[in-house]
Amino acid sequence: MDKPFAITLAPGSSLANKTGSWRTRRPVYVDRLPPCNAQCPAGEDIQGWLYHAEAGDYEAAWRHLTRDNPFPAVMGRVCYHGCEGACNRGRLDQPVGINAVERFLGDEAIRRGWRFAPPAAETGRHVLVVGAGPSGLSAAYHLRRLGHRVTVREAGPLAGGMMRFGIPQYRLPRDVLDAEVQRVLDLGVTLQLNSKVADLAQALAEGGHDAAFLAVGAHIARRAFIPAKDSARILDAVSVLRSMEGGEPPLLGRRVVVYGGGNTAIDVARTARRLGATEAVIVYRRTRDRMPAHDAEIEEALQEGVMVKWLSTIRQAGDAPGGTALTIEKMVLDAEGRPQPTGEFETLEADSLVLALGQDVDLSLLDGLDGLQCKDGVVQVDPATMMTGHPGVFAGGDMVPAERNVTVAVGHGKKAARHIDAWLRGQPPQPAAKHAAAGFERLNTWYYSDAPPTLRPQLDLARRTSSFDEVQGGLTEDNALFEARRCLSCGNCFECDNCYGVCPDNAVIKLGPGQRFEINYDYCKGCGLCAAECPCGAIDMVDETC
Amino acid sequence: MTQPLKFYQTGTFTVGNRLLAPELRSVQASAERSNALNSGHRACQGCGEALGARYVVDAAMRATRGQLIAANATGCLEVFSTPYPETSWQLPWIHSLFGNAAAVGTGIAAALKVQARKAGRAAPEVRVIAQGGDGGTTDIGFGCLSGMFERNDDVLYVCYDNEAYMNTGVQRSSATPPAARTATTMAVGEAPGAAFGQGKNLPLIAMAHEIPYVATATVADLRDLEAKVERAMALRGARYLHVLVPCPLGWGAASHDTIRLARLARETGLFPEFEAEHGQVTAVTRIRRRLPVEDYLRPQKRFAHLFGPDGDPDTLARIQARADRNIARFGLLEAPGS
Numbered sequence: 001m002d003k004p005f006a007i008t009l010a011p012g013s014s015l016a017n018k019t020g021s022w023r024t025r026r027p028v029y030v031d032r033l034p035p036c037n038a039q040c041p042a043g044e045d046i047q048g049w050l051y052h053a054e055a056g057d058y059e060a061a062w063r064h065l066t067r068d069n070p071f072p073a074v075m076g077r078v079c080y081h082g083c084e085g086a087c088n089r090g091r092l093d094q095p096v097g098i099n100a101v102e103r104f105l106g107d108e109a110i111r112r113g114w115r116f117a118p119p120a121a122e123t124g125r126h127v128l129v130v131g132a133g134p135s136g137l138s139a140a141y142h143l144r145r146l147g148h149r150v151t152v153r154e155a156g157p158l159a160g161g162m163m164r165f166g167i168p169q170y171r172l173p174r175d176v177l178d179a180e181v182q183r184v185l186d187l188g189v190t191l192q193l194n195s196k197v198a199d200l201a202q203a204l205a206e207g208g209h210d211a212a213f214l215a216v217g218a219h220i221a222r223r224a225f226i227p228a229k230d231s232a233r234i235l236d237a238v239s240v241l242r243s244m245e246g247g248e249p250p251l252l253g254r255r256v257v258v259y260g261g262g263n264t265a266i267d268v269a270r271t272a273r274r275l276g277a278t279e280a281v282i283v284y285r286r287t288r289d290r291m292p293a294h295d296a297e298i299e300e301a302l303q304e305g306v307m308v309k310w311l312s313t314i315r316q317a318g319d320a321p322g323g324t325a326l327t328i329e330k331m332v333l334d335a336e337g338r339p340q341p342t343g344e345f346e347t348l349e350a351d352s353l354v355l356a357l358g359q360d361v362d363l364s365l366l367d368g369l370d371g372l373q374c375k376d377g378v379v380q381v382d383p384a385t386m387m388t389g390h391p392g393v394f395a396g397g398d399m400v401p402a403e404r405n406v407t408v409a410v411g412h413g414k415k416a417a418r419h420i421d422a423w424l425r426g427q428p429p430q431p432a433a434k435h436a437a438a439g440f441e442r443l444n445t446w447y448y449s450d451a452p453p454t455l456r457p458q459l460d461l462a463r464r465t466s467s468f469d470e471v472q473g474g475l476t477e478d479n480a481l482f483e484a485r486r487c488l489s490c491g492n493c494f495e496c497d498n499c500y501g502v503c504p505d506n507a508v509i510k511l512g513p514g515q516r517f518e519i520n521y522d523y524c525k526g527c528g529l530c531a532a533e534c535p536c537g538a539i540d541m542v543d544e545t546c
Numbered sequence: 547m548t549q550p551l552k553f554y555q556t557g558t559f560t561v562g563n564r565l566l567a568p569e570l571r572s573v574q575a576s577a578e579r580s581n582a583l584n585s586g587h588r589a590c591q592g593c594g595e596a597l598g599a600r601y602v603v604d605a606a607m608r609a610t611r612g613q614l615i616a617a618n619a620t621g622c623l624e625v626f627s628t629p630y631p632e633t634s635w636q637l638p639w640i641h642s643l644f645g646n647a648a649a650v651g652t653g654i655a656a657a658l659k660v661q662a663r664k665a666g667r668a669a670p671e672v673r674v675i676a677q678g679g680d681g682g683t684t685d686i687g688f689g690c691l692s693g694m695f696e697r698n699d700d701v702l703y704v705c706y707d708n709e710a711y712m713n714t715g716v717q718r719s720s721a722t723p724p725a726a727r728t729a730t731t732m733a734v735g736e737a738p739g740a741a742f743g744q745g746k747n748l749p750l751i752a753m754a755h756e757i758p759y760v761a762t763a764t765v766a767d768l769r770d771l772e773a774k775v776e777r778a779m780a781l782r783g784a785r786y787l788h789v790l791v792p793c794p795l796g797w798g799a800a801s802h803d804t805i806r807l808a809r810l811a812r813e814t815g816l817f818p819e820f821e822a823e824h825g826q827v828t829a830v831t832r833i834r835r836r837l838p839v840e841d842y843l844r845p846q847k848r849f850a851h852l853f854g855p856d857g858d859p860d861t862l863a864r865i866q867a868r869a870d871r872n873i874a875r876f877g878l879l880e881a882p883g884s
Contacts, residue, residue: 013584
């Protein structure tokens with residue numbers, strides 16, 4: 001024994017004392033579903049791609065984004081971004097400008113010429129996609145990436161569907177649309193234009209297809225019965241917007257009345273202003289708060305001088321010197337909020353009347369296909385798989401029961417593609433279990449710096465009514481990065497090192513960049529400081545069981 | 547846009563961040579930190595003192611490139627870190643008595659000075675810290691500490707203030723705040739809890755010695771704390787750092803609320819964070835989002851008697867007045883540059 005006087009034990013480290021045995025609750029790292037992702041109709045992992053954008057790695061962000069949606073530049077312009085309405089940051093100051101960053105990534109991808117990775121292996125299966133709109137192209141993209149051969153048949157002369165023939169250029173410049181469509185085709189998708197499928201059963205048999213995805217859209221304008229003199233010039237919104245793409249702009253005159261309250265009505269009125277109409281008046285039978293059109297678009301239309309006659313319907317279209325005299329009846333909302341006639345009339349003179357009363361689907365191609373069920377003018381599908389009643393035939397976009405917009409359509413295409421793939425393999429798809437929601441109450445917002453949002457520049461009002469130039473500008477790299485960094489990363493670790501720092505017991509192991517952290521349960525006493533001080537709520541405390 | 551990119555990832559609030567340049571990250575964010583107070587120590591769950599001690603000593607270790615010796619007063623920190631024959635300390639560490647940590651630090655510093663002189667160096671390379679709780683500092687060790695200050699010995703003294711004698715069963719110290727319940731100031735009678743108008747403010751007493759550096763900090767603001775340790779280690783002579791470390795046991799608070807309470811102490815104005823050099827305040831850490839003292843007091847059982855069925859608005863108002871006085875005295879709300 002060579003120890004000093006009165007010393008009987010050799011010095012030891014406290015590491016011998018496994019304080020983990022004190023614990024009654026243990027911290028566990030979790031990933032939760034941020035509200036933006038939960039809300040996205042296209043199923044984008046928004047928090048996931050913002051994570052890369054925050055670091056300035058825009059290509060990684062774009063690749064992450066396009067795992068779910070091949071059209072970020074289109075989305076960044078036309079999506080109604082419900083994600084921003086759901087954003088937890090909105091309860092702190094203002095929501096993150098997700099849509100603006102998405103557009104920046106999309107534009108950056110076009111500018112730098114980023115391409116999609118080709119499929120890893122060919123499956124030898126051949127899928128027919130009917131309709132080259134957002135839903136059909138989205139399905140084609142996802143099917144192709146899964147290795148299937150894809151033929152897209154489009155009745156029209158150009159690809160894009162309603163992205164081209166419904167959304168005006170001032171919202172979606174055509175070079176942007178062309179670039180993103182072409183990138184999908186470059187994956188090896190076969191596109192046949194002017195190739196209407198009149199009989200699906202026959203087309204399937206002749207083409208030797210293993211499955212089909214239908215997304216023909218809703219292109220038939222709904223009419224309303226309005227007694228009219230022959231001289232009255234009455235058009236429908238679908239054909240007005242479509243003819244904007246044909247080189248020969250529609251003749252609307254100086255005084256244009258648009259009948260309807262949806263986004264299409266707004267699009268037509270704003271288009272009319274740009275075509276030189278001095279008066280563009282929307283006639284809508286309810287009030288602004290009940291208008292189905294998105295409020296931001298109503299606001300922009302009003303800024304551009306579009307006028308709206310609320311609580312009004314058109315009863316008849318008669319003759320007037322040099323135009324049409326519309327008889328307008330004032331309406332009043334009843335207790336249930338439905339418009340009721342008042343018997344009060346007035347006359348509105350116009351050079352043309354454009355009906356924007358909704359659109360129907362041409363379902364004639366489905367004749368002779370058994371098992372299909374159509375209801376309310378749309379095809380019924382299993383909402384979980386997008387498959388119709390006919391095995392192997394799937395459908396999406398405007399022709400199935402759902403909200404009608406580009407983002408929903410893209411989401412349908414993605415979902416259908418996954419289920420077509422599963423159906424072709426004969427295996428039920430195994431969707432990853434959805435994470436629990438990352439609610440605002442789980443955040444420790446102390447750690448987030450105060451940061452007001454960045455606004456996108458808008459085109460001068462004068463040019464907005466005289467040209468079809470894009471109204472909404474994009475972000476520069478500086479403010480896109482700023483905006484991306486406003487993301488709170490709700491429910492997903494962003495490696496802020498807080499847990500590693502605040503543990504009084506050194507029981508958090510830092511695994512290095514991108515690897516996140518691990519709890520050392522030998523020493524973790526279960527105090528819960530890491531969970532309490534995690535800014536984004538990515539740590540749960542769970543009871544220990546014997 | 548020329549707005550600086552300073553957000554949650556790169557801002558000053560979290561411990562570290564993947565987006566920060568390594569040299570801008572905190573010591574605690576580094577996988578190579580010293581872990582001066584290692585795992586296996588026997589502090590309670592959520593111990594603020596264990597956390598504060600690691601924050602301070604790791605930062606001092608980086609500032610001195612590991613050339614550091616610590617003297618420790620008796621108290622929780624000493625007891626939970628060194629039950630014979632184990633130690634959690636990963637630096638040379640000595641414990642002598644309850645009240646003499648400052649004197650032991652002085653002695654080590656003197657020995658190092660002699661060694662340096664014999665080796666022909668102007669100043670010793672190895673630096674010294676002395677540390678203790680509020681009992682060992684403001685009460686029992688006060689004489690030794692004052693002596694260390696007036697001699698301007700080259701020691702950084704760190705007081706981990708949890709506002710009572712927690713190790714022996716939560717008895718009142720001269721750092722216990724008014725109205726707080728302890729084993730010796732029970733929540734009974736006319737004026738329950740610790741009395742108003744007693745106790746001492748050691749940071750201000752240290753300032754009165756006009757020593758080179760005095761600072762206060764909490765475990766809630768790591769970057770602020772590390773900057774103060776770094777500043778202290780860049781100076782020679784007697785320096786004093788007073789760190790507020792919530793005690794879940796003694797304060798009757800949840801173990802996961804340790805940092806939150808420290809943050810609330812600052813945001814309510816009850817614990818002013820400042821730096822002073824040679825007796826003059828040189829900087830204060832401003833309140834980010836001012837809160838009423840009730841937010842800080844309510845989660846602590848030691849103040850539970852203020853929130854009984856009838857409440858105690860008078861006492862709350864007196865505590866709020868203390869916070870307001872701090873805010874006015876140190877300018878805790880003024881915008882920088884004003």
